[in-house]
Amino acid sequence: xxxxxxxxxxxxxxxxxxxxxxxxxxxxxxxxxxxxxxxxxxxxxxxxxxxxxxxxxxxxxxxxxxxxxxxxxxxxxxxxxxxxxxxxxxxxxxxxxxxxxxxxxxxxxxxxxxxxxxxxxxxxxxxxxxxxxxxxxxxxxxxxxxxxxxxxxxxxxxxxxxxxxxxxxxxxxxxxxxxxxxxxxxxxxxxxxxxxxxxxxxxxxxxxxxxxxxxxxxxxxxxxxxxxxxxxxxxxxxxxxxxxxxxxxxxxxxxxxxxxxxxxxxxxxxxxxxxxxxxxxxxxxxxxxxxxxxxxxxxxxxxxxxxxxxxxxxxxxxxxxxxxxxxxxxxxxxxxxxxxxxxxxxxxxxxxxxxxxxxxxxxxxxxxxxxxxxxxxxxxxxxxxxxxxxxxxxxxxxxxxxxxxxxxxxxxxxxxxxxxxxxxxxxxxxxxxxxxxxxxxxxxxxxxxxxxxxxxxxxxxxxxxxxxxxxxxxxxxxxxxxxxxxxxxxxxxxxxxxxxxxxxxxxxxxxxxxxxxxxxxxxxxxxxxxxxxxxxxxxxxxxxxxxxxxxxxxxxxxxxxxxxxxxxxxxxxx
Numbered sequence: 001x002x003x004x005x006x007x008x009x010x011x012x013x014x015x016x017x018x019x020x021x022x023x024x025x026x027x028x029x030x031x032x033x034x035x036x037x038x039x040x041x042x043x044x045x046x047x048x049x050x051x052x053x054x055x056x057x058x059x060x061x062x063x064x065x066x067x068x069x070x071x072x073x074x075x076x077x078x079x080x081x082x083x084x085x086x087x088x089x090x091x092x093x094x095x096x097x098x099x100x101x102x103x104x105x106x107x108x109x110x111x112x113x114x115x116x117x118x119x120x121x122x123x124x125x126x127x128x129x130x131x132x133x134x135x136x137x138x139x140x141x142x143x144x145x146x147x148x149x150x151x152x153x154x155x156x157x158x159x160x161x162x163x164x165x166x167x168x169x170x171x172x173x174x175x176x177x178x179x180x181x182x183x184x185x186x187x188x189x190x191x192x193x194x195x196x197x198x199x200x201x202x203x204x205x206x207x208x209x210x211x212x213x214x215x216x217x218x219x220x221x222x223x224x225x226x227x228x229x230x231x232x233x234x235x236x237x238x239x240x241x242x243x244x245x246x247x248x249x250x251x252x253x254x255x256x257x258x259x260x261x262x263x264x265x266x267x268x269x270x271x272x273x274x275x276x277x278x279x280x281x282x283x284x285x286x287x288x289x290x291x292x293x294x295x296x297x298x299x300x301x302x303x304x305x306x307x308x309x310x311x312x313x314x315x316x317x318x319x320x321x322x323x324x325x326x327x328x329x330x331x332x333x334x335x336x337x338x339x340x341x342x343x344x345x346x347x348x349x350x351x352x353x354x355x356x357x358x359x360x361x362x363x364x365x366x367x368x369x370x371x372x373x374x375x376x377x378x379x380x381x382x383x384x385x386x387x388x389x390x391x392x393x394x395x396x397x398x399x400x401x402x403x404x405x406x407x408x409x410x411x412x413x414x415x416x417x418x419x420x421x422x423x424x425x426x427x428x429x430x431x432x433x434x435x436x437x438x439x440x441x442x443x444x445x446x447x448x449x450x451x452x453x454x455x456x457x458x459x460x461x462x463x464x465x466x467x468x469x470x471x472x473x474x475x476x477x478x479x480x481x482x483x484x485x486x487x488x489x490x491x492x493x494x495x496x497x498x499x500x501x502x503x504x505x506x507x508x509x510x511x512x513x514x515x516x517x518x519x520x521x522x523x524x525x526x527x528x529x530x531x532x533x534x535x536x537x538x539x540x541x542x543x544x545x546x547x548x549x550x551x552x553x554x555x556x557x558x559x560x561x562x563x564x565x566x567x568x569x570x571x572x573x574x
Contacts, residue, residue: 027066054328074108130181137151168214173214193246197218354389358531399482435469490518533551545560
């Protein structure tokens, strides 16, 4: 089924991005026989981050929008950096985001085809083996305003290049001793067309092909051809590939010449490369090299550390896939790179979790509250609504007794006029329970407050006629006699500077030493302690949380996803 969007379509719920407009125009003009096929082509050399999510949303989303198909293709052309662990986690992340691929391919599926094509290029005088070092080749490339210098091996005999190229694919070949270069134009203003390297020697076993190959294609040589082999109609990528586009098209031109039977089909079905801006976030980095360093040097606790911009880190922290997709939709796709504020992502997370998170009671910095006139040994079950935004979410009960925990910050002995929490002589409501009047507090010898006393009004229970009496403050609490001790992990920005990627200093120096705070003496209601990773929670009056995989039946651990309000904007202003 092909779906073509009219420009003035009334039921269109949102405006199309410029990428979708270009795809729609191609479909309206009947290109590719009115068919759309995209692909998401990650290299399995690390875990996916939110920048990849933007590409995933476009690749899969555009195919879905216009009734086409999106395939997944692993760009596994560098075995020294790739392994099956990354493949498996990429599959998990795409599924978690809610997308389905048509087929799974690998660039390694085409190693023989690409090798045969490279042999043909040598035979036609379009490629040659160069025995210079990488430094020599780079020095001869010239500059954007001055032409490059031809390699001394540029005009070596075809038979010699063929012999050496075959040697490159043996176990005896020495890495870095020679490369295969396309013979294009050393004076072209586009540096990518100045005899680019298209094959190099790598003696690391491949995660799929083992030791079958010792010589591997470069990305620019494998990518466009793989698109063509698979029938991709729209190759959507990020802006850094704009200068690569002429090379992408040049190699496909050679494919047309190489396979004359494909010439007619190629004229109609040539993959079209379209570029959009990358997703960059404040206070983090998206470079895989830097993310690898953070993990390898144990500067974070693995790829799924909740401070990381990886999708598995965000999943562990408690972000929902819907919130990530909503954020990406809100920032859109343009032709200009920009730095997006982390606060925008957190706002999208906050808005989404408000609709889906179960409300529970938890006290992170506890202080004891004793209701002196509440009968000793008595326990009540209070009804707590699971989510006031969702009538179908139901409710649960939370036990109430004479001995409670409340937040230390909710009490002040000598409070200012506008302090509407607990202070001697004033009333507050305990959420879902009673109105209480604070009577005073008990201090240790050093002056620290260790206990608060209050009296409850037995006629003010939520739902009773007396409950209608107005008080200005409502506090959350947990039953000290029936709660579970828990650990809470609260996260700050990973870096101290807004744009660490643009800072000339070593990025390690820019790390925020206070990016993780661990609170070990917290208390949660028993219902909250039953929650598992993947279940979204709101700790009343505190923020959104999710159980961490480190959780055990006896010792729950919760990660703070995001607060109820944006506190970072205020901190920046200060």
